[in-house]
Amino acid sequence: MKLDTVVGAAIMITLISSCNNNQDQKIQPDFLSANIDTSVKPGDDFFLYANGRWIKDNPIPPDESSWGIGQMVQEEIYKRLKTVNEKAIEENAVHGTISQKIADFWRSGMDTDAINKLQIQPLQNDLTEIKKINSVADIISITGSFHKKGIGALFGDYVAQDDKNSNVMAYHLSQGGLGMPNRDYYFNTDEKSVTVRNAYKKYLYKTFLELGNDSITAVKDEESVLALETKLAKASRKLAELRDPYRNYNKMNIAALYKLAANIDWNNYLQNIGIKKLDSVIVGQPEFYAELSNTLKTSGINDWKNYLQAHLIMSSASYLDSTTFDNLFEYRKTLSGASIPRPRWKRVLDVEENAMGEALGQLFVKEYFNEKAKQRYSDLVEAIREAYKDRIKALPWMSDSTKQKAIDKLNRVTKKVGYPDKWKDFSNMQIDHVPYIINIQHANEWKHNYNINKLGKPVDKTEWDMSPQTYNAYYNPSNNEIVLPAGIFAVPGIRDEDLDDAFVYGYAGASTIGHEITHGFDDQGRQYNAEGNLKGWWLPKDSIQFVQRAEKIIKEFNEFNPVDTLHVNGNATQGENIADLGGLILGIDAFKKTDSYKKNKKINGYTPLQRYFFGYAYGWLDQERKELLANQLKTDEHAPAKERVNGPVVNIPEFYEAFDIKPGDKMYRADSLRVSIW
Numbered sequence: 001m002k003l004d005t006v007v008g009a010a011i012m013i014t015l016i017s018s019c020n021n022n023q024d025q026k027i028q029p030d031f032l033s034a035n036i037d038t039s040v041k042p043g044d045d046f047f048l049y050a051n052g053r054w055i056k057d058n059p060i061p062p063d064e065s066s067w068g069i070g071q072m073v074q075e076e077i078y079k080r081l082k083t084v085n086e087k088a089i090e091e092n093a094v095h096g097t098i099s100q101k102i103a104d105f106w107r108s109g110m111d112t113d114a115i116n117k118l119q120i121q122p123l124q125n126d127l128t129e130i131k132k133i134n135s136v137a138d139i140i141s142i143t144g145s146f147h148k149k150g151i152g153a154l155f156g157d158y159v160a161q162d163d164k165n166s167n168v169m170a171y172h173l174s175q176g177g178l179g180m181p182n183r184d185y186y187f188n189t190d191e192k193s194v195t196v197r198n199a200y201k202k203y204l205y206k207t208f209l210e211l212g213n214d215s216i217t218a219v220k221d222e223e224s225v226l227a228l229e230t231k232l233a234k235a236s237r238k239l240a241e242l243r244d245p246y247r248n249y250n251k252m253n254i255a256a257l258y259k260l261a262a263n264i265d266w267n268n269y270l271q272n273i274g275i276k277k278l279d280s281v282i283v284g285q286p287e288f289y290a291e292l293s294n295t296l297k298t299s300g301i302n303d304w305k306n307y308l309q310a311h312l313i314m315s316s317a318s319y320l321d322s323t324t325f326d327n328l329f330e331y332r333k334t335l336s337g338a339s340i341p342r343p344r345w346k347r348v349l350d351v352e353e354n355a356m357g358e359a360l361g362q363l364f365v366k367e368y369f370n371e372k373a374k375q376r377y378s379d380l381v382e383a384i385r386e387a388y389k390d391r392i393k394a395l396p397w398m399s400d401s402t403k404q405k406a407i408d409k410l411n412r413v414t415k416k417v418g419y420p421d422k423w424k425d426f427s428n429m430q431i432d433h434v435p436y437i438i439n440i441q442h443a444n445e446w447k448h449n450y451n452i453n454k455l456g457k458p459v460d461k462t463e464w465d466m467s468p469q470t471y472n473a474y475y476n477p478s479n480n481e482i483v484l485p486a487g488i489f490a491v492p493g494i495r496d497e498d499l500d501d502a503f504v505y506g507y508a509g510a511s512t513i514g515h516e517i518t519h520g521f522d523d524q525g526r527q528y529n530a531e532g533n534l535k536g537w538w539l540p541k542d543s544i545q546f547v548q549r550a551e552k553i554i555k556e557f558n559e560f561n562p563v564d565t566l567h568v569n570g571n572a573t574q575g576e577n578i579a580d581l582g583g584l585i586l587g588i589d590a591f592k593k594t595d596s597y598k599k600n601k602k603i604n605g606y607t608p609l610q611r612y613f614f615g616y617a618y619g620w621l622d623q624e625r626k627e628l629l630a631n632q633l634k635t636d637e638h639a640p641a642k643e644r645v646n647g648p649v650v651n652i653p654e655f656y657e658a659f660d661i662k663p664g665d666k667m668y669r670a671d672s673l674r675v676s677i678w
């Protein structure tokens with residue numbers, strides 16, 4: 001496998017003495033310079049220049065829809081987690097321990113003989129219940145039992161902090177209930193969307209055949225589900241419309257909720273999902289609930305039965321027999337572009353990660369994230385924070401009073417680095433020698449109860465929403481915190497202490513830490529105050545300045561056209577693009593204070609500033625299939641990897657300096673077009 005060669009080569013990294021040449025330290029082999037495609041000019045396409053050789057040498061495997069740094073790190077994590085599972089089986093620990101749960105989960109997921117033999121039989125009870133439906137109340141009752149087990153239907157609900165009072169956990173209702181990834185797939189007429197829609201129809205048709213219908217009925221059933229979902233899609237907001245935190249915050253008491261969606265017996269539903277007492281609810285998109293309520297009454301009960309059957313099978317198909325799985329995969333292929341499924345063991349690990357990621361994480365960090373690494377990245381957070389403070393103080397467009405509040409908020413950003421100090425308690429999660437899907441449903445039920453139990457209790461601000469082995473990070477506005485799991489700092493095959501500063505400031509400092517901190521001040525984050533509450537703290541004239549500057553980045557990204565006729569959605573991706581640009585400039589400012597920068601010693605012919613930008617580009621070393629790109633452009637608030645590199649760098653003077661970029665180079669952007677926010 002490709003990855004092994006990369007990892008293998010990198011492990012052999014040796015430092016050759018730099019005594020002979022003080023100006024150019026040699027590292028052989030150097031994973032950064034090895035990725036460079038020297039046939040591309042940095043000023044023509046920096047992403048391809050920095051990453052091009054790696055991309056040429058590492059085509060996307062047929063079972064993957066993208067291939068790059070994320071998968072390289074993930075491959076290593078997969079191998080480690082597989083070992084954790086196999087050890088758990090060997091250990092044969094007593095019932096109730098984490099080790100027993102991991103072993104039984106893994107065993108049930110890998111037992112394809114048992115899974116294939118059962119077919120869709122584990123869903124039989126639910127299917128029987130659906131058959132018995134004869135009222136809207138029955139539909140809602142089944143929806144409740146579905147939601148408890150992690151089966152999606154009708155709408156979405158979850159427990160999270162109240163955006164306007166971060167010390168309180170609130171119950172949220174959001175739009176949902178669609179079978180395709182979002183509303184656009186029901187209406188868009190571009191080629192990729194039409195292909196997905198047709199594949200989805202075919203998938204529904206096959207599902208109804210599998211459920212025992214004849215072909216004529218199956219066509220009718222398929223059409224009824226699509227018609228229902230199209231009504232829900234029409235009432236759903238577009239991706240960019242979901243960005244405004246005020247518009248998507250509609251707090252109301254239960255009486256008002258009944259008024260909004262009268263055909264749903266909310267008290268029954270809430271009881272059913274385990275909520276005994278509730279004064280208020282935060283509705284994200286009220287018009288969706290009005291339409292859902294209306295559709296519940298006006299569409300035939302039979303259509304809803306079809307809908308619930310289809311969603312039961314769709315939500316469960318990945319954990320069932322090969323026929324059921326293959327049907328779904330045929331459709332999902334049009335979204336991902338991968339021609340064959342990933343190996344089973346990886347898919348089971350993904351599901352296990354979702355079910356009990358923190359249980360796995362306890363075993364993971366013991367082996368793979370030491371105190372020294374934790375210290376390095378904690379220090380880096382502080383360096384970035386200092387750089388941001390200096391930036392804010394020097395901003396020409398912001399008033400002193402808003403600056404003071406911004407600095408206060410920045411000072412109070414909590415950092416969580418590596419792994420949680422306190423682990424979640426999994427003792428009540430029931431995992432046994434039962435069919436795979438039952439273990440999954442039990443894990444989902446545990447998670448459901450865990451979240452519902454938070455209502456009415458003080459907010460636990462020590463909690464993590466990602467496991468330590470996750471290759472990702474987040475900013476949570478309600479806690480005004482950045483959360484940086486150990487996995488995000490990993491470089492495949494290289495020990496942390498062997499990574500040079502220039503690289504680390506670009507890779508971890510800019511693309512992760514600076515990025516996440518800037519989220520606290522992007523188009524959404526800036527609307528939350530230092531206490532994590534959705535409450536204005538900007539003078540209106542400063543807000544106007546910010547919005548004008550953000551307009552420029554929206555315009556810049558709208559122009560990118562990564563696939564077919566499809567463009568980046570500059571509006572929906574503005575928060576991420578602002579964070580990328582912010583991360584890059586903060587990383588540079590912090591890096592300029594280091595000895596590595598000041599000594600300006602080259603490594604393998606590249607200056608520290610150049611290696612800084614390579615480090616950033618390495619963070620987005622990725623290639624994607626066209627199907628996935630097309631899906632991402634409609635559903636993801638992140639621009640594609642290439643644009644995340646080429647988009648922000650052209651706004652930064654140091655980039656022009658580092659690679660001697662001049663007017664006439666393709667990436668050159670006139671001063672007047674450059675975006676400057678922070």
Ligand SMILES: [Zn+2]
Pocket residue numbers: 515516519576579
């Ligand atoms: Zn982000």
